[in-house]
Amino acid sequence: MAIRAAQPLLGKSCLVLGAGGFIGWNLVHRLRDDGAAVIAFDMRPAPDGCPGDVEWVEAGLDDHECLSALVRRADTVFHLASSSTPSSANADPAGDVGNSILPALALLDMLAESDARLVFVSSGGTVYGPDVPVPTPETAPTDPINAYGVSKLAIEKYIAISRRQRGLDAIILRVANPYGPHQNPLRGQGAIAAFLHRALTGEVIEIWGTGEVIRDYIYIGDLTAALSASAIYDGPHGLFNIGGGSGLSLNDIISKIEPLFDTPLQVERKPGRPLDVPASILDISRALEHLGWRPETRIETGLSQTLDWLRGVIAPRS
Amino acid sequence: MAIRAAQPLLGKSCLVLGAGGFIGWNLVHRLRDDGAAVIAFDMRPAPDGCPGDVEWVEAGLDDHECLSALVRRADTVFHLASSSTPSSANADPAGDVGNSILPALALLDMLAESDARLVFVSSGGTVYGPDVPVPTPETAPTDPINAYGVSKLAIEKYIAISRRQRGLDAIILRVANPYGPHQNPLRGQGAIAAFLHRALTGEVIEIWGTGEVIRDYIYIGDLTAALSASAIYDGPHGLFNIGGGSGLSLNDIISKIEPLFDTPLQVERKPGRPLDVPASILDISRALEHLGWRPETRIETGLSQTLDWLRGVIAPRS
Numbered sequence: 153m154a155i156r157a158a159q160p161l162l163g164k165s166c167l168v169l170g171a172g173g174f175i176g177w178n179l180v181h182r183l184r185d186d187g188a189a190v191i192a193f194d195m196r197p198a199p200d201g202c203p204g205d206v207e208w209v210e211a212g213l214d215d216h217e218c219l220s221a222l223v224r225r226a227d228t229v230f231h232l233a234s235s236s237t238p239s240s241a242n243a244d245p246a247g248d249v250g251n252s253i254l255p256a257l258a259l260l261d262m263l264a265e266s267d268a269r270l271v272f273v274s275s276g277g278t279v280y281g282p283d284v285p286v287p288t289p290e291t292a293p294t295d296p297i298n299a300y301g302v303s304k305l306a307i308e309k310y311i312a313i314s315r316r317q318r319g320l321d322a323i324i325l326r327v328a329n330p331y332g333p334h335q336n337p338l339r340g341q342g343a344i345a346a347f348l349h350r351a352l353t354g355e356v357i358e359i360w361g362t363g364e365v366i367r368d369y370i371y372i373g374d375l376t377a378a379l380s381a382s383a384i385y386d387g388p389h390g391l392f393n394i395g396g397g398s399g400l401s402l403n404d405i406i407s408k409i410e411p412l413f414d415t416p417l418q419v420e421r422k423p424g425r426p427l428d429v430p431a432s433i434l435d436i437s438r439a440l441e442h443l444g445w446r447p448e449t450r451i452e453t454g455l456s457q458t459l460d461w462l463r464g465v466i467a468p469r470s
Numbered sequence: 471m472a473i474r475a476a477q478p479l480l481g482k483s484c485l486v487l488g489a490g491g492f493i494g495w496n497l498v499h500r501l502r503d504d505g506a507a508v509i510a511f512d513m514r515p516a517p518d519g520c521p522g523d524v525e526w527v528e529a530g531l532d533d534h535e536c537l538s539a540l541v542r543r544a545d546t547v548f549h550l551a552s553s554s555t556p557s558s559a560n561a562d563p564a565g566d567v568g569n570s571i572l573p574a575l576a577l578l579d580m581l582a583e584s585d586a587r588l589v590f591v592s593s594g595g596t597v598y599g600p601d602v603p604v605p606t607p608e609t610a611p612t613d614p615i616n617a618y619g620v621s622k623l624a625i626e627k628y629i630a631i632s633r634r635q636r637g638l639d640a641i642i643l644r645v646a647n648p649y650g651p652h653q654n655p656l657r658g659q660g661a662i663a664a665f666l667h668r669a670l671t672g673e674v675i676e677i678w679g680t681g682e683v684i685r686d687y688i689y690i691g692d693l694t695a696a697l698s699a700s701a702i703y704d705g706p707h708g709l710f711n712i713g714g715g716s717g718l719s720l721n722d723i724i725s726k727i728e729p730l731f732d733t734p735l736q737v738e739r740k741p742g743r744p745l746d747v748p749a750s751i752l753d754i755s756r757a758l759e760h761l762g763w764r765p766e767t768r769i770e771t772g773l774s775q776t777l778d779w780l781r782g783v784i785a786p787r788s
Contacts, residue, residue: 245628246575249567257564282634294612296627297634306624309614310563316600316615 159187160384167226167268169213169259170233172196174335175273175375179230180206182376188383191222194233213255220262228269228383231259237341238278241300252303253310260314269321271382272311275304276326276393276434277367286399287435290326290391297429308391315390323382328395328434332372332454333461343402344369347409348459351417352466359402361424366399366431371449371457381445389442395434396447408451412459477505478702485544485586487531487577488551490514492653493591493693497548498524500694506701509540512551531573538580546587546701549577555659556596559618570621571628578632587639589700590629593622594644594711594752595685604717605753608644608709615747626709633708641700646713646752650690650772651779661720662687665727666777669735670784677720679742684717684749689767689775699763707760713752714765726769730777 166183170176171192177199183190184203191207192198198208211218213233223229234252241248256272263270280288281295296302314320335342337349350357378394400408410417440446484501488494489510495517501508502521509525510516516526529536531551541547552570559566574590581588598606599613614620632638653660655667668675696712718726728735758764 246572249571249575253567253571254564257567291611293609295630298631299628302624302627302631305627306620309620309623310617312613313616313620 159185161380162187164227164383165189165191165225166383167191167193167222167229169193169219169229169231171208172199173232175330175372175379176230176232177334178332178372179232179376179379182373182380183383186380188228191226193219193222213258216258216262219259220265223259223262223268224266226266226268228271229259229263230271230273230379231256232273236300236303237339238275238298238300239340241303242298245299245302248299248303253306256307257310260310260320263320263322264314264318267321269323269383270311271323271325271379272307273379274308274324274326275301276328276395277301277432279305279308279326280432282429285435286431287433288393289435290393290438312390322390323385324391325378325382325394326391326434327375327378328368328370328393330370330372330375332458335372335458337462343367344405344455344458345462347405348455348462349466351409351413352459352462354418356418356420357406359406359419359421361422363403363406363421364401364430366401366433368395368399368433369451369454370394370396370447371451371454373454374447374449377448378439378443378445381443385443387442389438392439392443393434393436394439394445395436396451397436399431399433400451408455412455477503479698480505482545482701483507483509483543484701485509485511485540485547487511487537487547487549489526490517491550493648493690493697494548494550495652496650496690497550497694497697500691500698501701504698506546509544511537511540531576534576534580537577538583541577541580541586542584544584544586546589547577547581548589548591548697549574550591554618554621555657556593556616556618557658559621560616563617563620566617566621571624574625575628578628578638581638581640582632582636585639587641587701588629589641589643589697590625591697592626592642592644593619594646594713595619595750597623597626597644598750600747603753604749605751606711607753608711608756630708640708641703642709643696643700643712644709644752645693645696646686646688646711648688648690648693650776653690653776655780661685662723662773662776663780665723666773666780667784669727669731670777670780672736674736674738675724677724677737677739679740681721681724681739682719682748684719684751686713686717686751687769687772688712688714688765689769689772691772692765692767695766696757696761696763699761703761705760707756710757710761711752711754712757712763713754714769715754717749717751718769726773730773 166188172194193209195212236248236251278301279294284292311322331344335345337345484506490512511527513530554566554569596619597612602610629640649662653663655663
């Protein structure tokens with residue numbers, strides 16, 4: 153692996169759309185550490201503790217005038233903003249089309265007027281189909297397992313057209329399930345955050361089905377490293393899988409969490425129907441070879457750091 | 471090839487969405503000839519000469535109450551309705567999302583409440599990428615060449631999810647460039663209709679570039695036969711390429727049209743940039759083997775029948 157410059161993004165201006173979200177807020181810090189000038193864009197006000205040198209812009213993606221002015225100032229635009237979650241998108245695919253695809257199309261028009269690179273976070277867990285090799289390479293067929301995956305895939309395709317027809321400079325990352333500090337454990341996304349939260353508050357952890365369903369988890373610090381690397385990547389690829397490099401079952405997670413607590417976890421197993429995709433793991437060979445990146449955080453370390461953060465924001469009951 | 475029943479759709483109720491369009495109007499007649507009871511749905515009023523036994527419903531796809539009542543009465547729903555064309559979709563992708571994807575999502579919800587089969591006409595000319603084998607099989611990667619292809623592909627993916635999650639019975643046809651009677655030669659779609667119209671009115675036929683770009687053309691009668699066959703197909707496949715089985719260049723078309731006229735065609739060649747996809751031909755092996763269908767109309771016959779129709783609707787100047 154190449155030796156990393158201390159501040160590889162020094163002199164670069166980075167615009168983070170969705171800076172107040174789980175990935176965005178971690179990315180803001182990472183980009184700043186890597187030397188970038190950071191413009192943070194979100195509908196929400198700046199969180200407490202936002203560094204003074206981060207330019208926080210409180211606006212929505214539909215404020216095209218504001219957004220296009222910021223795009224023109226940026227070297228790299230990270231598009232993480234989405235009001236959709238997998239469950240909200242599946243419950244209301246039409247709403248998701250409006251929340252996800254339409255703002256992305258408007259952004260692509262703005263980018264066509266600028267020289268900025270786009271880094272788009274797509275969904276490694278949903279764009280591939282149920283019948284793909286595991287681990288799954290970028291070249292596998294894309295038959296999204298749900299509506300969330302369809303809109304992400306559609307945006308990928310619009311990006312590809314803009315790349316061919318308007319010379320857009322764009323990198324797409326198909327990202328596995330991120331976990332780590334600042335992930336809201338109550339939002340229904342992320343088994344790790346939910347389990348740690350329940351363990352910490354003494355609530356019962358419910359596991360539906362056998363618990364043997366395998367998913368790919370990536371520590372947030374490793375994901376933001378891949379995002380930062382995408383800002384300076386100089387090569388032929390426009391699409392990378394970004395994951396932890398291996399998979400964990402829910403039972404694996406339970407057994408890794410258990411030692412972090414003094415008392416046994418309360419786990420309740422409930423009958424559940426078999427899921428479409430029993431195992432989903434991304435093949436990250438391309439990123440390992442070409443992006444100058446690898447996931448460096450062991451699951452034990454990641455869980456421990458996530459738990460430390462959760463302890464800081466929650467008053468434990470046990 | 472299996473011997474075809476005289477009226478294979480006898481006793482079936484077929485709903486045609488977009489019945490007033492080029493494909494739809496031809497399909498209405500084909501389904502009727504095949505014995506189906508036809509409900510024709512279109513924003514436009516019934517064309518002159520609409521057979522009395524066709525139930526014509528003048529309404530828009532946004533009239534959900536009307537549409538869902540019709541869906542409940544149908545055995546097969548043919549979704550051909552679209553206010554987008556390739557050029558309008560590319561000029562305004564966001565508008566195309568609203569015109570194409572959102573009505574399709576609403577239709578899928580209605581179909582989830584019924585037992586009807588959906589037959590969806592997708593775009594064989596735009597959903598595949600620029601770097602695919604030619605002829606192109608259904609298994610080739612899908613990297614749409616334009617926004618029109620992205621929305622068609624997204625609808626395909628939503629259909630696939632509805633199939634898996636809600637048991638939808640659906641057949642998707644990725645269709646080549648149809649030509650034949652009732653294609654509007656002035657709408658900017660279809661080189662054959664445009665060339666024949668110009669030849670007939672004594673206008674100059676303009677060819678941009680070398681004229682060697684190859685596309686796949688299918689006679690409308692062969693396409694409606696494939697659509698009709700899709701209503702009764704009973705097998706494992708949910709996706710078929712439907713094309714003419716071979717390709718024609720613009721120069722080929724000119725040389726096939728020329729003998730149909732007494733005087734030489736006026737052709738003007740203009741410099742043009744090379745297109746993304748120099749040759750696009752669909753591999754129709756799967757349909758030949760499984761759908762009980764094959765394209766039967768020779769190009770000479772198809773051109774001649776199209777010209778006959780055009781002569782009937784246009785006052786010739788030469």
